[in-house]
Amino acid sequence: MAFHVSLLLKALLVLAVAVTELASQDTRKFTIVNNCKETVWPGITNSGSFNGSVFALKTGQTAGYTVSATWSGRIWGRTGCKFDKSGSGSCQTGGCGTSLNCTGPGSPPVSIAEFTLGEPDYYDVSLVSGFNLPIVIKTVNAKGNCSTAGCDGDLRSSCPSGLAVKSDGKVIACDSACDVFNTDEYCCRGGFATADACRPSNYSKAFKSFCPDAYSYAKDDQTSLKTCSSPEYVVSFCSARNGTICSVHKGELNCNGSTGLRASFYGWWLLAIVLPMIVGTHQFLGFIM
Template identity: 50%
Template sequence: MAAEWRRPFLFFALYFFSGVSWRVSATIFTLQNGCSFTIWPAVTSGNNGEVLGGGGFALAPGSAVELPATAGWSGRFWARTGCDFDGNGNGSCTTGDCGGRLQCAVGGAPPVSLVEFTIGDGGEVKDFYDVSLVDGYNVGLGVRASGGSGDCQYAGCMADVNRNCPAELQVVDGDGAVVACKSACEAFGKEEYCCTGEFASPETCPPTDYSRVFKTACPTAYSYAYDDLTSTCTCTGADYVITFCPAADS
């Protein structure tokens, strides 16, 4: 993709003066809050690219916001819950916190449900995206492509994993309510759950009983590090609707 921007000026001049329309359009991400409570969506760029939405903001129930991203952008989206920030953007969140800041510059603290994207060029280079529970789960997520071509699969986790989270993986708030579900890697730190050390390959790190809890609840989401075959989605030239707490009939 970087080579596209290094072409000589003559390339662009020929298109301009020949009357051919040349436009690199933005990919529009529409973030929707389908939850019954306020969330604080967060965004980080994976390639030192533009920071969408300032890195984080509040989103009331039923609200939506559009965020444009240029070709080649990659990054992550997630929802933070139970946040409290002061006028300077300092504070904390019960789940998904990113260093105590409203506008994130670092990733969300697990357990947290993630949407991951790498945007192509709208032509031969595809967009890649997935919903990941590798870092655990806090709220449901759904990603729907709009206006693109190719497979353009729906990616999501509509189930409330917190309801069926094993006791040893649960994160509870001050009222005893389960607000997130840890991954086995986060809970136990063992190599066989983290796919590290002697288990750092698809052959040596198969699914576990814990990762199957996530996979059973959310078949199209990443449940552990090597869960690629049923979890990576592609599309070309699309915009995307990312819904937090999507309805079961999405």
């Protein structure tokens, strides 16, 4: 009897590996890195339903996340958060209501990494809703030469007068001119909704000088929107654009070819494959024994 059970478990293991490899072809891997001097609570949302997961990353921590190959959504960082055991609380910047797990977009001012995956992928870092943290997007194992997107300059240190958001006298974020002044010109709406009419303002130019590879206003497409084919992504908070690239592979952190560091990895597809097999195995073994 033990011999048959052993064969069954081996067969299930082979099947799980095969199905996992097949499923990975329809998924994309993201590695999220926190190089800030403070804890960051990443927010991850889907552009349609805004369903996402969240985790806290202390300084130097890295985590992996898996999405479908046609995912469209955003990633951003929340700062100054306090949550109780039930997951209820608030954040100084980037908060998504009172919940630890985001079901909606981050509240401005917030720096946002945006993705529309497909063939090809489109990605960018947007400061249209203001700035709270430097964000850089890098690609790994991509087909072709894919550009780095984002902002490694800290606008909080030179936020234009009138846009600074402070807490205890310290600038914690930099608001957008649209949110502060709420005019059609700054918000690129009404008579300023077209690409020709929507022009950079002195405020957006200040953003652009610090962050040349990020959206500084709504129609800032030519220098900000990037494309790539079938890459893995590394989204880093407070990282240099030409710094070390780290990504998660099979639960290990790989930094420019060096492996060995363990990292958390989140994904919906592995549980969806393995869990039914485990349950089915227990039921079958109970039946034959």
